[in-house]
Amino acid sequence: MAKVLMKGNEAIGEAAIRAGCLNYFAYPITPQSEVAEYLSKRLPEVGGTFLQGESEVAVGYMIFGASGAGERVMTTSSSPGISLMSEALSYIAAAHCPAVFVNIVRGGPGLGGILPSQGDYFQATKGGGHGDYHLLVLAPDGVQEAVEMTMQAFTLAEKYRNPVMVMGDGMIGQMMEPVEFPDDLKTEPTNKDAWATNGMSTRKSKTPNLVKSLFLDSAELNRNNLDLKAKYEQMKKEDVQYELYNADGDYQILIASYGTMSRVCRTAIDMLKAEGIEAAMFRPKTLFPFPEKQVYDAAVKDSCKCVISIEMSMGQMVEDVQRCVMGKKPVEFYGECGGEIPSPEKIIEIVKELIG
Amino acid sequence: MLPDISGIIIIAGNYGSGKSETAVNLAAVSRRAGKRVKITDLDLVNPYFRSREAQKPLADMGVEVVLPDSKYMQADLPILTSAVADMIKNPAQVTILDAGGDDAGVTVLAALADVLKKSHVKLLQVINPLRPFTNDVQGCLKMKAQIEAAAKLPVTGLICNANLLDETTPQIIYDGYNLVTRVSEATGLNIEFITASTRLLPQLDPERILCPILPIDRLLAPPWIRT
Structure with a gap:
């Protein structure tokens, strides 16, 4: 395919479609609103769904729901919006669900400003939400890499059944560069019959699945934390990029x-x-x-x-x-x-x- | 042949079609030709890479740049300074209004409808065929209809701004010109001018382009670009 001139935000939206993501829920915030603008036009053309939540808190749980049902799903936001989604991120990580979160970072703390910043590094890499969890965080340096990393984010999220964040900043979202789209991602979300609540009538298994982040038994909760830790150690071995x-x-x-x-x-x-x-x-x-x-x-x-x-x-x-x-x-x-x-x-x- | 346009000119088009870069370069070329020039940034939609970022080089050339109060320059608010209406009532020889992208970006023009309908204005649609949604005639016509509905003004002319930034080739410019020529045939609208970076100008065959060419010196570039 020939190169096109795209804004980072639009390119991220198109990359999600080409990665087979047909579910996108979001709430507008500068400087990433063009992702929603773009996908609100494009998703209906490919049979997908764009739904604007009533807040980022709601969007976080819409993502959890779709992800728990085994669907490829993405949201995009900017710093204060990601803070509001952080509770859901912790739940999604605890429940071992794959999802893609894009943070087009703006200046903070607080309401801050709308210009580019890298002030959310701690939030992205050290937590943000509560508990012992990590996101896998990809940081593109331009529009082409934003496309490649957004597509890769879905593969990685499904490989680890863990939320993946693509973290750019206002400049990455707003700048225009020529881009070339890689081949569409052809894979299906992996192994979802084994864990997702995707509906008994469509499943190959007869065992019902349960997606949850509540573990009242201390040994069971400890075990879940050890399972999470094992994934983070595997990421360190297999998926470092520099x-x-x-x-x-x-x-x-x-x-x-x-x-x-x-x-x-x-x-x-x-x-x-x-x-x-x-x-x-x-x-x-x-x-x-x-x-x-x-x-x-x-x-x-x-x-x-x-x-x-x-x-x-x-x-x-x-x-x-x-x-x-x-x-x-x-x-x-x-x-x-x-x-x-x-x-x-x-x-x-x-x-x-x-x-x- | 350089563009030689006078009067009140509104620059519109889809997001990222290159409206602002076109507007500031048109202001510069008109000023260099000895005309009195005023320009305003009406982009109330997108907070990045707006023509206001070229305020200093334009002001240094003697272009009058009309903007909201500097303390609101980075505000995520739709501020329309009253100076814009004054500017339309008392235009310079060349008065350029750089609108925002898509239909949302020109909605602001409807707020100025009272003053605009008393003036003879040119509403020019910038087209970069290498952008999503305007890569064919149909897409350009759809964008035109959306702009007209939101602005409550008819598009009066076309500008071809075919480019892939630094990766632009003469062929890209010729292909873009061909597409916009077909839009021109479909609408009956004149191609006011096309654009070409100053780097590419010497490589273009003047026989192949039958309209003026606006040379573009990139004024709205990311902060790491050094030439």
């Missing part, structure tokens, strides 16, 4: 960044190279599972004097980078918030200061 940029030579500094921020860092690294200064970038594409070993290996390279995490936040991913580098190299931080995005020139200035 990119290294300009990391083949002897770089003096390693920049850790993801999403929109990594696009700016890439420009800064190219500009530094033109001046004869070598800087490399480590870009996690999965924020959970975090590429722990990969950032360590890149940081401990002899030529590398220090690591800096550059974020559109006040310092969130930097805690994972510090944890993984284990004190082997100094880990610095620079960030801006509220829709301010560090410029390539600012990054160059900071890098030059750090490497002397």
